[in-house]
Amino acid sequence: MEQFIQQLVNGVSLGSIYALIALGYTMVYGIVKLINFAHGDVFMVGAFIGFYSITILDLGFFPALLISMAACAIFGVLIERIAYKPLRNATRIAALITAIGVSLFIEYGTIYIRGAQPEAYPTGIVPLKSLEIFGVKISGQSILILAVSIFLMIVLQFIVHKTKIGKAMRAVSHDMDAAKLMGINVNNTISATFAIGSALAGAAGVVFGMYYTKIEPLMGIIPGLKAFVAAVLGGIGIIPGAMAGGLLLGVIEALVSAAGGSLWRDAVAFIVLILILIFRPAGLLGKNVREKV
Amino acid sequence: MNIFTKAKGFWGTISLVVIFSVVTQFLINGGTLNSFYVNALFSIGINIILAASLHLIIGITGQFSIGHAGFLAVGAYISAIVTMKLGLPFPVAIVAAGVAAALAGLVIGIPTLRLRGDYLAIATLGFGEIVRIVFLNIDYVGGASGMTVTHLTTWPWLIACVVITILVIVNFTNSTHGRACISIRENEIAADAMGINTTLYKVMAFVIGAFFAGVAGALHAHNFYIIQPTNFGFLKSFDILILVVIGGLGSMSGSVIAAISLTIISTFLSNYPEVRMVIYSLVLIVMMLFRPQGLMGTKEISSFLKMGKSAKGGVQHDGKNTVA
Numbered sequence: 001m002e003q004f005i006q007q008l009v010n011g012v013s014l015g016s017i018y019a020l021i022a023l024g025y026t027m028v029y030g031i032v033k034l035i036n037f038a039h040g041d042v043f044m045v046g047a048f049i050g051f052y053s054i055t056i057l058d059l060g061f062f063p064a065l066l067i068s069m070a071a072c073a074i075f076g077v078l079i080e081r082i083a084y085k086p087l088r089n090a091t092r093i094a095a096l097i098t099a100i101g102v103s104l105f106i107e108y109g110t111i112y113i114r115g116a117q118p119e120a121y122p123t124g125i126v127p128l129k130s131l132e133i134f135g136v137k138i139s140g141q142s143i144l145i146l147a148v149s150i151f152l153m154i155v156l157q158f159i160v161h162k163t164k165i166g167k168a169m170r171a172v173s174h175d176m177d178a179a180k181l182m183g184i185n186v187n188n189t190i191s192a193t194f195a196i197g198s199a200l201a202g203a204a205g206v207v208f209g210m211y212y213t214k215i216e217p218l219m220g221i222i223p224g225l226k227a228f229v230a231a232v233l234g235g236i237g238i239i240p241g242a243m244a245g246g247l248l249l250g251v252i253e254a255l256v257s258a259a260g261g262s263l264w265r266d267a268v269a270f271i272v273l274i275l276i277l278i279f280r281p282a283g284l285l286g287k288n289v290r291e292k293v
Numbered sequence: 294m295n296i297f298t299k300a301k302g303f304w305g306t307i308s309l310v311v312i313f314s315v316v317t318q319f320l321i322n323g324g325t326l327n328s329f330y331v332n333a334l335f336s337i338g339i340n341i342i343l344a345a346s347l348h349l350i351i352g353i354t355g356q357f358s359i360g361h362a363g364f365l366a367v368g369a370y371i372s373a374i375v376t377m378k379l380g381l382p383f384p385v386a387i388v389a390a391g392v393a394a395a396l397a398g399l400v401i402g403i404p405t406l407r408l409r410g411d412y413l414a415i416a417t418l419g420f421g422e423i424v425r426i427v428f429l430n431i432d433y434v435g436g437a438s439g440m441t442v443t444h445l446t447t448w449p450w451l452i453a454c455v456v457i458t459i460l461v462i463v464n465f466t467n468s469t470h471g472r473a474c475i476s477i478r479e480n481e482i483a484a485d486a487m488g489i490n491t492t493l494y495k496v497m498a499f500v501i502g503a504f505f506a507g508v509a510g511a512l513h514a515h516n517f518y519i520i521q522p523t524n525f526g527f528l529k530s531f532d533i534l535i536l537v538v539i540g541g542l543g544s545m546s547g548s549v550i551a552a553i554s555l556t557i558i559s560t561f562l563s564n565y566p567e568v569r570m571v572i573y574s575l576v577l578i579v580m581m582l583f584r585p586q587g588l589m590g591t592k593e594i595s596s597f598l599k600m601g602k603s604a605k606g607g608v609q610h611d612g613k614n615t616v617a
Contacts, residue, residue, distance in 0.1 A: 035411050086582050092410050093357055094585040097538050100359075100531060101577030108570035116567075221527075225422070228415065267426040270419035277416050278404045 015250020024197025030237030040224015046202025076198025235283025355478030360421030368510020394507020439521030541587030
């Protein structure tokens with residue numbers, strides 16, 4: 001039982017990282033209907049910016065987190081402006097291929113610049129104590145991850161539902177043309193979406209580095225894909241869905257690892273994806289939309 | 294054989310291919326071509342088969358599949374099992390690899406081909422990953438350390454497979470079934486309304502594409518001495534995708550030209566793998582920004598998948614754009 005709860009806690013920590021990345025996927029997909037493959041690499045860049053801020057600039061965890069989020073926000077907007085904006089009216093496949101190209105470019109550009117060797121994240125920058133609740137030991141890092149993710153998700157909910165830009169984002173994702181007619185600056189709104197999503201990915205990168213202590217230029221691929229699975233699981237384009245999907249996927253993976261299938265862990269996410277696409281393509285929280293001819 | 298020979302320039306092309314392959318064989322035997330060029334030639338052949346098979350799925354039928362390395366992996370491993378574990382001859386392995394990959398295509402195609410566009414892309418990507426992880430976890434085929442395979446891929450086998458692949462796919466494209474597939478690419482709903490069994494044709498194209506990817510897998514496994522699950526990750530799928538996209542979605546000749554030229558480029562850049570990937574990705578982005586139809590696909594691509602928006606003119610695809 002204790003073992004089970006322990007795994008559950010691990011799963012929730014991992015899941016909240018997935019959820020943070022998935023939010024960026026789902027927001028971007030909701031607004032421009034593009035699977036932003038480069039999102040996982042923004043996550044990687046965030047992890048590296050956090051790493052360099054801690055080691056070279058000698059900053060603490062929270063300043064590093066903020067710098068990483070800000071830099072990733074700018075990076076995300078740059079990607080959108082350079083690569084995706086000219087393709088807004090192109091075919092979906094052209095946009096998807098561009099996204100793949102951007103993703104490969106960031107990965108191998110990073111390898112080209114700094115080499116492929118991994119880096120060890122500095123530990124002990126935040127004094128953490130582990131908690132013991134009902135005999136279950138919860139590490140300080142898990143609590144930190146959870147706290148940071150929940151805080152960011154609350155901020156995101158606030159931005160989306162209570163601010164002007166959030167309202168514009170919801171309007172554009174509902175109907176881009178109508179939003180344009182209503183005087184909403186669609187380009188800025190899309191850029192803001194990329195900025196917010198990328199900032200969350202950057203935060204996820206720093207938190208991931210703290211938790212797993214090893215970062216490398218290709219680290220974004222698998223978490224990125226899994227976060228996309230999480231977004232689809234929750235219903236793509238739906239913000240609470242991404243959170244729920246991320247947490248659920250993290251828990252499922254942790255339970256599979258606990259059941260002895262740690263080598264199969266990566267396959268589980270994709271099996272979940274194929275099952276959800278076959279049986280409930282709109283996702284757990286999504287509604288089925290009838291296709292118009 | 295009759296339908297093959299009817300195609301324009303069939304015998305001319307075949308005799309050219311025969312002359313080319315005989316001459317190359319002599320050059321290889323005589324040692325004029327060193328192993329570097331021989332390896333490049335073999336890679337080109339395998340990549341042509343892969344590009345042609347993915348061209349059928351993406352270019353002709355319009356189903357955006359990015360898990361093609363999964364079929365390659367199935368073919369490679371099944372053929373390796375057939376020759377190394379069961380001790381059967383190489384031709385059996387090629388056929389077995391194709392059939393196994395086709396079965397995998399059938400199993401994955403029937404449920405996922407109900408999905409469209411992005412969702413299909415992600416589902417096939419997931420399938421490719423699952424295949425890789427399954428082989429990673431089977432000790433019978435060596436797990437993560439991989440499986441050693443003897444070198445059995447010879448030049449005549451390679452050329453024969455390339456020619457058969459291109460012939461079958463070109464003829465399929467020009468047949469009734471191929472036309473049905475093109476109609477699905479152009480507008481699936483309209484094709485459905487015209488009484489075309491879209492699911493059947495999508496699965497058919499998928500299975501044929503998977504079959505030839507499996508054949509390529511057999512050639513690949515028996516060419517590179519060792520197969521490892523890491524060789525068949527999604528980067529491999531993207532490598533194949535790049536060939537089809539740069540060649541022009543819907544253009545067979547484009548896929549073949551892209552397979553030849555990109556393989557040559559990447560062979561010369563093989564000492565600098567990062568540079569190669571940076572260049573690949575930049576080419577991909579720039580291509581999509583300035584020439585989204587690819588090198589060869591000109592008019593046939595403008596109406597590609599623009600559902601309900603094909604005001605610029607109808608389908609322009611004609612078989613004359615294709616080689617062989």
